[in-house]
Amino acid sequence: MAEPKNEEFLDDIEDAEAQAYAEEMEEIDDEALELDQLRAERDQLRDRFMRALADAENARKRSDRDRREAENYGGSKLSRDMLPVYDNMKRAIETITDEQKEANSALIEGIELTMRELLSVFKKHGIEIIAPEVGDRFDPQHHQAMFEAPVPGTKAGDIIQVAAEGFMLHDRLLRPAQVGVSSTPAS
Structure with a gap:
C-alpha cells in the first residue's frame, strides 16, 4: 500500500510542477505582452518626439525668415509713401535757375543737402x-x-x-x- 501513496504523491508533484510551469509560462507571456506594449508605446513616443523636434525646427526657420522679411520689407509702405517726396524734391532741384542759385544759395544748398540725405536714407534701408x-x-x-x-x-x-x-x-x-x-x- 505504500506504493499507491507514492504514486499519488508523485502525480501530485507532477501536477504541481505542471501547474507551476503553466503559471510561469502564463507570467512570461504576460510579461512579453507587456514588453511588446511598452516597446510600441516607446516607438510611438519616439515618433511624436521626432515630429515635435521637426516642427520646432520648421517653426524656428519660419520665424527667422519672417523676421528677415520684416526687417527688409516691413517699411515698404512708408518707402512707397516717400517716393513722391523724392520726385517733388528732384523736380524742384531741376527747375532751379542760375540766377536763383546766386540769389538764394543758402536755401538751395539746404534743399540739395536734404535731397542727399534722403538718398542716403534710401540707400541705408535698401x-x-x-x-x-x-x-x-x-x-x-x-x-x-x-x-x-x-x-x-x-x-x-x-x-x-x-x-x-x-x-x-x-x-x-x-x-x-x-x-x-x-x-x-x-x-
Missing part, C-alpha cells in the same frame, strides 16, 4: 533707384510703359522717354520706372 535712359531696352520687370510712339531711328521696345524713375526695395519692386516706348516705326 532702396535703390531704377534710372533707365533713353535708348535702353524696355524691361517689363522694372519699367511701366506709359505710352508707345513710333520714333524713326529706334527699334520697337526702346525707351524713348523717362517720365519717372523707379525704385527697388532690396529685390522687390516698389515702383516701376515710368517710360515711353518706341513702337515699330512707320515706314
Whole structure:
C-alpha cells in the first residue's frame, strides 16, 4: 500500500510542477505582452518626439525668415509713401535757375543737402533707384510703359522717354520706372 501513496504523491508533484510551469509560462507571456506594449508605446513616443523636434525646427526657420522679411520689407509702405517726396524734391532741384542759385544759395544748398540725405536714407534701408535712359531696352520687370510712339531711328521696345524713375526695395519692386516706348516705326 505504500506504493499507491507514492504514486499519488508523485502525480501530485507532477501536477504541481505542471501547474507551476503553466503559471510561469502564463507570467512570461504576460510579461512579453507587456514588453511588446511598452516597446510600441516607446516607438510611438519616439515618433511624436521626432515630429515635435521637426516642427520646432520648421517653426524656428519660419520665424527667422519672417523676421528677415520684416526687417527688409516691413517699411515698404512708408518707402512707397516717400517716393513722391523724392520726385517733388528732384523736380524742384531741376527747375532751379542760375540766377536763383546766386540769389538764394543758402536755401538751395539746404534743399540739395536734404535731397542727399534722403538718398542716403534710401540707400541705408535698401532702396535703390531704377534710372533707365533713353535708348535702353524696355524691361517689363522694372519699367511701366506709359505710352508707345513710333520714333524713326529706334527699334520697337526702346525707351524713348523717362517720365519717372523707379525704385527697388532690396529685390522687390516698389515702383516701376515710368517710360515711353518706341513702337515699330512707320515706314
